Amino acid sequence: MKVGDRHYHTIWLNTDGLSVDIIDQRWLPHEFKIVTLKSVDDVAVAIRDMWVRGAPLIGVTAAYGVAIAMHEDASDQALDAVWDKLHETRPTAINLKWALDEMRTLLRPLPLGERAAAAYRRAGEIAEEDVELNRNIGLNGLKIIREIAARKQPGEVVNILTHCNAGWLATVDYGTATAPIYLAVEAGIPVHVYVDETRPRNQGAQLTAWELNGHGVPHTLIVDNAGGHLMQHGQVDMVIVGTDRTTANGDVCNKIGTYLKALAAKDNNVPFYVALPSPTIDWTVKDGVKEIPIEERTGDEVSFVQGRGPDGKTVSVRISPEGSPAANPAFDVTPARLITGLITERGVAKASPEGLKDLFPERN
Ligand code: MRU
Numbered sequence: 022m023k024v025g026d027r028h029y030h031t032i033w034l035n036t037d038g039l040s041v042d043i044i045d046q047r048w049l050p051h052e053f054k055i056v057t058l059k060s061v062d063d064v065a066v067a068i069r070d071m072w073v074r075g076a077p078l079i080g081v082t083a084a085y086g087v088a089i090a091m092h093e094d095a096s097d098q099a100l101d102a103v104w105d106k107l108h109e110t111r112p113t114a115i116n117l118k119w120a121l122d123e124m125r126t127l128l129r130p131l132p133l134g135e136r137a138a139a140a141y142r143r144a145g146e147i148a149e150e151d152v153e154l155n156r157n158i159g160l161n162g163l164k165i166i167r168e169i170a171a172r173k174q175p176g177e178v179v180n181i182l183t184h185c186n187a188g189w190l191a192t193v194d195y196g197t198a199t200a201p202i203y204l205a206v207e208a209g210i211p212v213h214v215y216v217d218e219t220r221p222r223n224q225g226a227q228l229t230a231w232e233l234n235g236h237g238v239p240h241t242l243i244v245d246n247a248g249g250h251l252m253q254h255g256q257v258d259m260v261i262v263g264t265d266r267t268t269a270n271g272d273v274c275n276k277i278g279t280y281l282k283a284l285a286a287k288d289n290n291v292p293f294y295v296a297l298p299s300p301t302i303d304w305t306v307k308d309g310v311k312e313i314p315i316e317e318r319t320g321d322e323v324s325f326v327q328g329r330g331p332d333g334k335t336v337s338v339r340i341s342p343e344g345s346p347a348a349n350p351a352f353d354v355t356p357a358r359l360i361t362g363l364i365t366e367r368g369v370a371k372a373s374p375e376g377l378k379d380l381f382p383e384r385n
Contacts, residue, residue: 022189022203023235024053030193031078032085032148034141039092041085045072046190050231051329058082061090061103068117069110071222075191076265076301077151080116083107084147087124088140095136100125113274113316113352115266119300120147148193154298155195157366162201162261162296163208165362165369169258170210178239179205180258182215182248185276186224187263187296188232197296198261199232201364206238214240215251219276221322221349245278249285260286260293261364267295267302269384271357271372272309277350283359292361295372299365302377304384309354320347 022029032043040059047070048054056072058064064086067073073082090103104121111117127143128136170179187198195203205212214233219225226242233240243251251257260282266274273279273295286293306312324347330336341347360372370376378385 022194022232025235030148030152031073031190032081032193034085034145038141039089041082041089043067043073043082044190046074046228047072048335049190050227050234051333051335058085059089061086061093061106064089065106065110068107074224075186076114076116076263077155077192077197077298078190079111079114080120080300081144081148081151081193083117084120084124084144085141087121087128088137088144091128091137091140095133097129100128100136111316112314113265115303116300123147151193151298152195154300154366155189155192155197155200158197158296158298158364159195159200159204161366161368162294162364163204165259165292165294165364166201166205166210166212167208170205176211178211178213180213180215180256182217182251182257182260182282183229184217184225184245184248184260184262184279184282185219186228186232187261188229190228190232191263196232197263197298199229200296201261202233202238203236206236212238214238215248215257216240216242217245217248217278217282218242219278220245221326223326224276227327248282249289252285252289252291257286257289257291260291262293262295264295264297264301265352266306266309266313267297267363268306268309268312269302269304269377270307270309270374271360271363271370271377272307272313273297273355273357273360273363273372274309274313274315274352275355277353280353280355280359283355287359293355293359294362294364294369295355295360296364299367299381302381307374310356313352313354315353316351318349318351320349323347323349
């Protein structure tokens, strides 16, 4: 998508053909920085400390991490070591494990001398596939937005609420939850997006708002607690969020606070959609609440907020008393019964075992 007049992906192979360049998301929206990841350690830090974030982008970054590892040492031990090291960086987003498994399964049978080239090739393909998956999610989600628009007066705006950042910054391009929105804007459908700020890391305020701004998508930033009120007053036509892991039963794990939005949507008959590419489905897990490990991050993310200081640089300030402990579960699980539909690259599935299996029969 666009940054100024230039088209960017969030990650790409450096011109040296070995390292990877990323948009360093820690500094957005105030500073746009690109950094180069040269080693497996660099990749692990970038994922763990959220220089890159969002389930699909975490997966792609990890795939490139495996390629970098294979260039350094293509042995089986090195392959297992990079799998372990990157896997432990962020426990909830399943795309990480999906990408690591994909790479290891491909590389293990190959002769050592062929592994590095094959790894870079596959990492590049995974990145390209992500773009295509998101475009198709966009086309499928666009149909829903069109239907809502068709029930309104001509020219009346479709109001969409989203939580966290499931935009192009969370993927390679397009985003998942934002893909239908970008395509709706392209198709001339009037849309307006309510952007949850998404405490504690404020991905909505810092990333989603920045993206939508960059693409001229009408939007309004709201505090996380405002969504229920807006829904009660008929100001939200639909919710679209992303997901870090969706179970075979259709339970959706996503950024903390998603569950409360789904409850409010149910109470107000507002359709609640989740946009996801198939690598985000964890077919080995059924009950999301009981089985998905929830990442616990440092309480400092709650006790401090980050913003622009008077010199234009990004600064962090404490908002709670010294000595008050803070808890920071990063994700929650929305049970399938609260979800209207799962927007995937193959179509819109009911959030149920049958709904998912109908779209992905090879998983039966
Ligand atoms: O902690 P983050 O910023 O990686 O969390 C991101 C989200 O929760 C996204 O909504 C999710 O990964 C889907 S991204 C297409």
